[in-house]
Amino acid sequence: MATGRTHRPATRSRGIPEATVARLPLYLRALTALSERSVPTVSSEELAAAAGVNSAKLRKDFSYLGSYGTRGVGYDVEYLVYQISRELGLTQDWPVVIVGIGNLGAALANYGGFASRGFRVAALIDADPAMTGKPVAGIAVQHTDELEKIITDNGVSIGVIATPAGAAQQVCDRLVAAGVTSILNFAPTVLSVPDGVDVRKVDLSIELQILAFHEQRKAGEETGAPEEGESAQAAAQDTVPGAAAVAQTPLAPHRAASGAGKDNGRQGPDGDVPAVMPA
Amino acid sequence: MATGRTHRPATRSRGIPEATVARLPLYLRALTALSERSVPTVSSEELAAAAGVNSAKLRKDFSYLGSYGTRGVGYDVEYLVYQISRELGLTQDWPVVIVGIGNLGAALANYGGFASRGFRVAALIDADPAMTGKPVAGIAVQHTDELEKIITDNGVSIGVIATPAGAAQQVCDRLVAAGVTSILNFAPTVLSVPDGVDVRKVDLSIELQILAFHEQRKAGEETGAPEEGESAQAAAQDTVPGAAAVAQTPLAPHRAASGAGKDNGRQGPDGDVPAVMPA
């Protein structure tokens, strides 16, 4: 590795840390809310509170984008909205396909936040012939056979996989072969993709398990041995007093996926292909 | 801060890094798959590939749990499954309530991975009287009025919020007041919670925006100025050759939430209360 990033003239550097990128959408949402309330400017302290981070972090984050604030005053809301949108690439239109129109796929298709952020559902795709033609969220579901054509015709570069785990790798391969270079994966599988393809993973089961871990710890503390409980628990507390222990959408290590793609044809535990993203 | 963690006799230390905790479910899933194929032992290299991480990280992670491997051989699959399950608190039963039975709530209710990991859907709750009594995933939906009673009667400590953003904070407050201490939030809002309550956030819109950011960068590189593109892109590549740039469920800073709970009554952009988790 020995990546670049080392020194770089601060001139609007291309080198925004992943952790910062992951928080930009948070700021953007808070700013959008302010914008709708016609708030003209906001301080780092206020915005940070609205976004659920601390102000030092926010200022540092913004410093990677440039100097968009005014000392002694704060940030211009509209201007920041624009700058962050541009940085995130939301000023352009991103056609998206959703593959796997089960309960989850339907939920995603109905998700209002799509359109408002530059994303457009270009197509819904499902392998079940019975689904073909059925309208979901006002869009007729298309059969998997059409996948390649849909991707090409619409110039889709972002795909969402909401299929059962057993189908995910195969769908992924087809998406990638057809030209998709970013994938949001809801199936509980490790996808292996070629170089240059981004995959992000959302996994309900994992989130719950992490919660259970902390929950268990709490229970253990109040009951049996208080021991030296400080570690995880105590580290909480941030800017605001009345709030703690919240893990916001965390940062993204941006690391490589596994291979071992072989046994991906296998299904997880549970019955065969439960309604939505089996474990 | 100056947290503990400093030195600690390696005796099954209480101080597993958050990043490690976030990966345990990944290992557990891979191990479960191996277990079903009756694979008796596995090396760090193999398991790491199956889980989509590199082997050094995996070994380091396991070292926080204890020395469960055998040098020159590997790890006993069944034993590891048990140890990780125990560590995550999955050997006990966790009753869970899901609040907000729209498209997403229904998807979650139908999610097969619940039961198989020690989680049990104790109740489905929705504010719409028309939903009350309707069976979803074999469970009759109950009205929000019953929320407190349900929590208490079932000893629920984990709640899932799948309501529109406008309702999330209020639901959260009621859950917490009734005794819930861990919340998985699908609504695109910053929840403010009292000390000692864990919140994890899953947000589709944010994930897509992060993808768009990288996607935009790719486009910029191949088209206009190749500049000094290496930064983000190059940092990819891990263990396996044929795979890169995957951001697996990232680590969790485990930080405090915002206040500013005031304007949470406000709705996001988009129409009013779209089907599922509006932006």
Next chain:
DNA sequence: GTGTGTGAAGCCTTTCACAGCC
């Protein structure tokens, strides 16, 4: 020989604290 367990090094992220500009 093989593969784990782990100190040490390196990198990234967060936090601090204050100079500088309005």
Next chain:
DNA sequence: GGCTGTGAAAGGCTTCACACAC
């Protein structure tokens, strides 16, 4: 006086590389 922008310090996570156990 207030608030941003940012070096510097601190902390945490990942990677390296090798001793050690089987």
